[in-house]
Amino acid sequence: MNNHKVPVFVSPQSLTFSLDDKTSHRQIITLFNPYDFPVRFKVFCTCTKKYTVVEPEGSISASSRVDIVVRHNAPAPAFCDIRDKFRIQMQYYTTKKTIGHKDVETILVRSSDNFEPPAENFKQLPKSDFSADSYENDSDIRQNFSKSSSGPNYTTLLMAGICICGLLLQSSEETDIMKFRISFNLKLAFAFVLGMTTITILQHQ
Template identity: 40%
Template sequence: MSLNIKKIPVFVFPNSLKFYLGSKASHKQLLTLYNPYDFPVRFKVLSTAPNKYAVIDPEGSIGPRTLVDIVIRHTMPTIANCNFTDKFRISMQDHTTKQILGKREIDAILLQGERDDLSSDGDFHSVPFIERPSTSEDQRIFVTNRSLPVTHSTNYVIAIVIGLVCVVTLLLPTQQEVPHPSNIPTYLHVSVNFKLVLAYVLGLVSMVIFKP
């Protein structure tokens, strides 16, 4: 890496840390540092309120195109420390010279109450209620749960095709009906038992086709 590089973007997730007084699980959070570059870097984590936080491994190295997770624990979750915004600064340094290549600051705040990820909708708000219109034209837009008509045309076509196959096969000579030479090849002669099966199938198909 060239030593004349003065600044690079620092990639950190999340952009802010929110601790909740009533949720002990939120008192320990992960901060992920990304190194998308093709050279290793060193990192260092600083805080404007180091007496309120404990950072596991606040200094270290990140290999090329890798990431590291840093554990940040709030050590003083009291009501007196709520609603004060602290800051963390993450600096990236040259792995060899320790020259600062970039910095990134994120906010950290302790909030009262408990974290409820399921009920928190963030920036989403309720939309106004609109009554269902009474005109038939507008109802076609709102009513989307109506059932679709079922058609049996495909079944009829299949039944007709099967019936035609049965009829044509039944018209072929049986294997016993060979008293004189026939123009039909021998391999097309059908046994009596097979014709009986086809006649039975034809009867079932006829019931389907002509069913009222």
């Protein structure tokens, strides 16, 4: 199996030592083995003179974990703000072939109160087609909305005119009751449609 193909589970991802806090000069890295077979591990460092690792190599049983102790041997101002790295390498237990590795970054700071972690690489989301940032202020937004919301269309006005004309017509004077009933029902329909169109016109004012 090639390197980096299998994930290596390590916690934490970074170590911060503080020059004025002696308790921070000794820290722990936890190695996890989530697999159903045992693995070996080895710990490497970019600057071995500055650190001591208790048991820098060993084995982890299946579905188990181990803690390794890391000590900073040179907590001096000259080494502040310098970033080093530990590399945790995992190997198959029998063949000792490398499974993968994980890097843990370390840094020595003058004071833990003033330490600022590296900035996250956040990226801005793409803007939508309609965004308030496209306008200088709220009045511009309202003005643009007013322009997009035009008044009642001509069809609505035409319907209102037809309904008004229908209501102004006199009722039929025929003696046939059926014809008179139809004329009356039509007037009711005209009144209903006129009311709906009036509401539509008022909403666009």
